[in-house]
Amino acid sequence: MDPHLLRTYVTVARLASFSEAARELGYTQSAVSQHIAALEQDLGAPLLTRRPVAPTAAGERLLEHAGPLLLRLDAARADVVRLASAPEHGLTLAVTPTALGPRTLAALPAAGVTLRALARDEIPAAVATGTADLGLVDGLAAPSDPLRLPDVAPLTTRGVGEEPVCVLLPADHPLTRRPGLRLGDLVDARWLDAPGAGLPLAHLRGAGGGTGFRSALRYEGTDLHTLTTLAAAGHGLTVLPHGIATGVPGTAAVPLVEPRLVHRTELLYGGGLRGAAAALAGELLDGV
Template sequence: MGCGILAGMDPHLLRTYVTVARLSSFSEAARTLGYTQSAVSQHIAALEQDLGAPLLTRRPVVPTAAGERLLEHAGPLLLRLDAARADVVRMAAAPEHGLTLAAAPTALGPRAVAALPAAGVTVRVLARDGIPAAVATGTADLGLVDGLAAPSDPLRLPDVAPLTTHGVGEEPVCVLLPAAHPLARRTGLRLADLSAARWLDAPDAGLPLAQLRAAGGGGHGFRPALRYEGADVRVLTALSLAGHGLTLLPRSVAAGVPGAVAVPVTEPRVVHRTELVCAGAPRGAAARLMEVLVGRK
């Protein structure tokens, strides 16, 4: 499926297809999009005719092999269109308005919280991968993302649209341990020595296990004993202290957990890095927050 074909595709038809595939239902897609079911069926038929391939089986409603391939392209394409629209709207908007900040839970450190305006701000805690998209599409003015990185190395973010990132800060990372844990008396820990331990898989509340595997030299270690799909760091720390698995947190978060010991990671040399994400040149409250966090106007 070439880029030329996709470039000439009707985005309305593509959006209908993505919605049907996501919901596995023509009728549910019609209700979600505000169309009649007949219109949805016509959109899918027109798209299939345009591409010369069936995209969905009807009973059950699931993508064909060609449909799966189209889904791989459709998400980024539609996101780019939404980002382009948001960029134009952003240029025409009034310079002063309230501030919406999208942030990962562990990116909201003490410095970021202290820098927030006294009024007129909305903080949206999102999954890390959703933050660049929220900024690109205009549902957030700024984003705070975080992750594991080598000192001074930038984070690797999904390429969803032309975005600018600015380093906000770096701090050590620590393994959170119950006070009675055999390793709690250590002054430092090597990640490689913990690859066979029980870990909590909390991609939105903690630092993702995939990043730990990469930092620890790859391989198949750091297997999850329990998966937590929420974004509340307090729940994550409670699960860890109850013995369900280890978790890695920035020092400022781990050090404040009652009844826990935060043991720093000494090898490899990795840090918890936080970056500010923006689209275009921020104005108003967004520009002022950016100036405080990264020292730029």
């Protein structure tokens, strides 16, 4: 299967238009039509209806495979380029906001670093395709258990830290008097859904049996200060690493004691680390 034809097909299916796909890809509309016809002939099945432009059943199935296939190709290209190119002086680190703990901040080089705050599921792809040299992802897990990450390419994943987690409450909340909280007692509480800034509600649902933990307010940004301000104002509870949750003005951080969960941070990288990326990876992995 020709990857150029597959990329054309994915673009047409996404835009639902041959002309728009031609404009985005820099082809003529005739060339796009020829690409789709050649791919359909190769697979022996129609992939798109023409009016309107939409995937057929076979086309939908192909789309399920196309994303991972094309990402693997991009990852392979990035890995080879990384090995063949001259060492870079700079470093691009893709992170989630809650993955930037004190140890990571202390290990960062004094200059030449670009931090890219991304969604958790986007970080493996960023590292695989070379848009980031290293990635730091985090989440809730049982002690010593690895995180469940998308399998986008052959990447090395290493745990670099675990710490307790706390429920962040407004300072006047009645539960602040408790020495610890059980997740099962909080299923019906008002929660903040902030997948880009805090620990996702989906992680809590998974730990709590898959139900409850309804969102009272959804925040789609990546700024931790905004998230903690919303919690302090009483718009919902959130779970954060102990080091981030403690000392936030207007709030109280109560340890989550049941089930036993930790905030786990993992380092992601491809092969052939050099320069600043190798140095930072060595710092983070030292003593782990």
